[in-house]
Amino acid sequence: MKAEVRFQPSGRSVRVAPGTTLIEATRQAGLPMASACGDDGICGRCGVTVLMGADTLSPETGNEAEVKRRNRIAARQRLACRAHTNGSVEITTSYWKEKS
Ligand code: FES
Numbered sequence: 001m002k003a004e005v006r007f008q009p010s011g012r013s014v015r016v017a018p019g020t021t022l023i024e025a026t027r028q029a030g031l032p033m034a035s036a037c038g039d040d041g042i043c044g045r046c047g048v049t050v051l052m053g054a055d056t057l058s059p060e061t062g063n064e065a066e067v068k069r070r071n072r073i074a075a076r077q078r079l080a081c082r083a084h085t086n087g088s089v090e091i092t093t094s095y096w097k098e099k100s
Pocket residue numbers: 034035036037038039040041042043044045046047079080081082
């Protein structure tokens with residue numbers, strides 16, 4: 001069974017294998033994603049807001065919480081390179097546009 005990741009505000013979506021990170025799904029969708037650490041969970045640039053389906057993501061680790069705290073990322077956001085999807089989820093960033 002595939003997991004679905006939907007991106008707002010464009011409404012674009014991709015179906016990916018369970019366990020795929022949100023940053024990998026975003027790249028499959030052809031959308032831009034900020035990253036400055038090679039997806040190593042260090043830079044905090046890949047924060048995304050989870051609009052729906054947060055409970056289907058892998059749990060936040062202590063390391064992810066610490067990187068978010070250091071980079072002043074809101075608690076409701078997840079690091080796209082750390083969060084693995086296992087179901088349907090809908091995410092957004094401040095820099096995605098309706099037709100991006
Ligand atoms: S890409 Fe650097 S923390 Fe996710």
